Amino acid sequence: MIIRGIGLDSSAEIAFQSHAHTDHFVSGKVIVSTKATKFLSHLKKGGFYKTYDFGKAFYIGDYKAKLYPAGHMLGSAQIYIKLDEFSLLYTGDVKWFKLRTAEKAKFRRADVLVIESTYGLPMYNFPTPREAEKKLIAFVEQSLDKGKTPMLYANQMGKAQELLKILDLHGYSVRVSREILKVAKVYEKFGIKFRNISKEGEVLISGFKNQISFNGVHSSGLFVSGFGDLKLSNHADFWELIRIIETVKPEKIYTRYGYAREFARILRGLEYDAKPLEDVLFSGELI
Ligand SMILES: [Zn+2]
Structure with missing residues (x-):
């Protein structure tokens, strides 16, 4: 998605890359990420990265931003952006429970939450x-x-x-x-x-x-995969996603990846204002 010209796991002149899995690779004049994401990505691709530590305020385009650990793999980050009218938290791929080789995820309140929904159905209930x-x-x-x-x-x-x-x-x-x-x-x-x-x-x-x-x-x-024999997953299961939402307390939720449509429907049943991100990308609602 691109918001105010800033790509979030999408290519744009200024692009934020949440982590080093290839399906999140972006291109841009400047790619914002953590240092670990830059080093891991450079095993496969080039690109000019601007790296920031977790919790340190910086500007992305004209807006104040901070990275928070997403808990998905080493260096995986969420980005919090203070836009003029609302604050936005974009999770990228995310895990509530701490893994041994990823930084412990940290969630903060935001007006708008864009959350992954790879395992956004209640049947996905993984062991810790x-x-x-x-x-x-x-x-x-x-x-x-x-x-x-x-x-x-x-x-x-x-x-x-x-x-x-x-x-x-x-x-x-x-x-x-x-x-x-x-x-x-x-x-x-x-x-x-x-x-x-x-x-x-x-x-x-x-x-x-x-x-x-x-x-x-x-x-x-x-x-070893959320879809495999041993469900040691580096993604949040449905119940972890709900915990994340309860912590962020957003006014609006946009779901991305996997069961985006189904997860948004379930969230609306829980009285959240939720939509799959792809429904609003071209409507101007978020741009
Ligand atoms: Zn990933």
């Missing part, structure tokens, strides 16, 4: 990250007991590093794909250390598509 962690370790232990190599499939940026950190804390050595290793090196620059990466690792982590070839390895696999 700590509960999911126990399930993960149980899977690893059961696989090892059966003489099989635990093989975890996950998004190579963010989720894979979260798994790596959990396995590190529980004392497992891990073999990872080259891409996961590259991203992990950037995480280490920002203080998230991994002491357990090894070519002979007893657990394997791989991307969904670029699976490590594991000749002769007798493995048992687990897909």
Whole structure:
């Protein structure tokens, strides 16, 4: 979306990029992000980034703004912009519960909230990250007991590093794909250390598509995603989204990504003024 000429996870002359997942990549003369997002994005693309720390006031175009942690992955940010008539909080991808490798999300009150809705249906009720962690370790232990190599499939940026950190804390050595290793090196620059990466690792982590070839390895696999076998998600589930809204207390809500239409309908049933963002983008209501 573009508001007052400022792109929010959309390309514009001045564009805010909430985090380093490729579906949020933007182009612009200036791209505003956190430092971690810049470093992670530079693994794949160029661009001139202007970086800001969380909680520090700055100007984006003519408007005062601040970044707040979104809790989705290392460096993921929400942006708060004080426009003339109202304040706006744009979440990007967001997580209420704290993950081990992402900054703890912080939410502030705003008049208008633009919130992601990837899992915006009540059926999406995920275990907390700590509960999911126990399930993960149980899977690893059961696989090892059966003489099989635990093989975890996950998004190579963010989720894979979260798994790596959990396995590190529980004392497992891990073999990872080259891409996961590259991203992990950037995480280490920002203080998230991994002491357990090894070519002979007893657990394997791989991307969904670029699976490590594991000749002769007798493995048992687990897909780690809100849509997969183990719902260790770096997105808010429906109930986390509701908690976020109750904290931000917005007068208007616009939903973006995933179940935007359905989530907005549910919110209207809860007496919020809510619409899917795509319905208003060309109406001038937000621009
Ligand atoms: Zn994302």
